[in-house]
Amino acid sequence: MLAINIQQLRFAYGSAAVPTLAIADWQVPAGRRTFLHGRSGSGKTTLLRLLSGQMLPQSGTLEVLGQNMASLSASARDRFRAANIGLIAQQLHLLPYLSVADNIRLAAHLAGKQTSDTDQQIRQLLQRLDMPDQLFEQMASHLSLGQQQRVAIARALINRPALILADEPTSALDEESATAFMQLLLDSLDDHTSLVLISHDRRLARHFDQDVAISDLTRKEP
Numbered sequence: 001m002l003a004i005n006i007q008q009l010r011f012a013y014g015s016a017a018v019p020t021l022a023i024a025d026w027q028v029p030a031g032r033r034t035f036l037h038g039r040s041g042s043g044k045t046t047l048l049r050l051l052s053g054q055m056l057p058q059s060g061t062l063e064v065l066g067q068n069m070a071s072l073s074a075s076a077r078d079r080f081r082a083a084n085i086g087l088i089a090q091q092l093h094l095l096p097y098l099s100v101a102d103n104i105r106l107a108a109h110l111a112g113k114q115t116s117d118t119d120q121q122i123r124q125l126l127q128r129l130d131m132p133d134q135l136f137e138q139m140a141s142h143l144s145l146g147q148q149q150r151v152a153i154a155r156a157l158i159n160r161p162a163l164i165l166a167d168e169p170t171s172a173l174d175e176e177s178a179t180a181f182m183q184l185l186l187d188s189l190d191d192h193t194s195l196v197l198i199s200h201d202r203r204l205a206r207h208f209d210q211d212v213a214i215s216d217l218t219r220k221e222p
C-alpha cells in the first residue's frame with residue numbers, strides 16, 4: 001500500500017503559466033516517516049495542501065492512501081481529510097476560546113468518530129504527551145506554546161489517522177524543545193502511521209526514515 005502516489009503532477013495558483021509545483025514521479029510506502037525540506041518558496045506548503053486535499057492539481061495523478069483525490073468533490077475531500085489525515089500546521093489553529101478537551105473532541109466530531117470512549121482516549125493521549133490531567137478543561141488560550149503543540153499533536157492523532165502531515169511544527173521552538181517535540185510526535189505514532197513533516201531545520205532529519213529535498217522531486221520532471 002502506498003501512502004502517496006504522485007505522477008506527472010502540475011499545480012499552479014490561479015492562471016499562472018509556470019507551475020508552482022511539477023512532480024513527475026513520487027511514491028511513499030505506507031508507514032514511512034518522510035522529512036521534506038527545501039528553500040523558502042519552493043512549494044513545500046503547496047505540496048502539503050495538495051496532499052491534504054485542500055486543493056487539486058491541474059493535471060496528473062494524486063493518490064493519497066489509495067484515494068484518487070481528483071475523483072472527490074471538495075466536501076468529500078474535507079470528509080476524507082477529517083477521517084484519514086492528521087494535520088499539524090505551523091499556526092496550530094487551536095480554537096482559543098475552547099478547552100483543551102473541546103479542541104480535540106471537535107476533531108473527532110468532524111470525522112464522525114466521536115463516541116462515548118472519546119474522552120477516555122483524549123485523556124490517554126494527553127497522558128502519553130505528558131500533559132497534566134488538570135489541563136483537560138483549560139482554555140487553549142491559557143496554555144504555553146509547548147502545551148499548545150501537545151494539544152495540536154493530540155488533535156492530529158485522536159482519529160488514528162493513517163497519514164500525518166506536519167508543516168514547520170517546530171519553527172517557534174529552540175533546538176532542545178524541537179527535539180522534545182519530535183520525540184513526542186514519533187512516540188505517539190503507531191507503526192502503520194505515515195508521516196510527512198516539512199521543515200527548514202535539517203537537524204530534524206535524523207528522526208526520519210527518509211530525507212527528501214523538494215528540488216529533487218521537481219527536478220525529475222521531463
Ligand SMILES: Nc1ncnc2c1ncn2[C@@H]1O[C@H](COP(=O)(O)OP(=O)(O)OP(=O)(O)O)[C@@H](O)[C@H]1O
Binds near residue numbers: 038045
Ligand atoms: N495562495 C497563493 N496564491 C498565489 N501564490 C501562492 C499562494 N501560496 C503560495 N504561493 C506561491 O507559491 C510558491 C510556493 O509557496 P509555498 O508556500 O508552497 O512555499 P514553501 O516552500 O512552503 O515556502 P516557505 O518555506 O517560505 O514556507 C511561492 O512562490 C508563493 O509565493
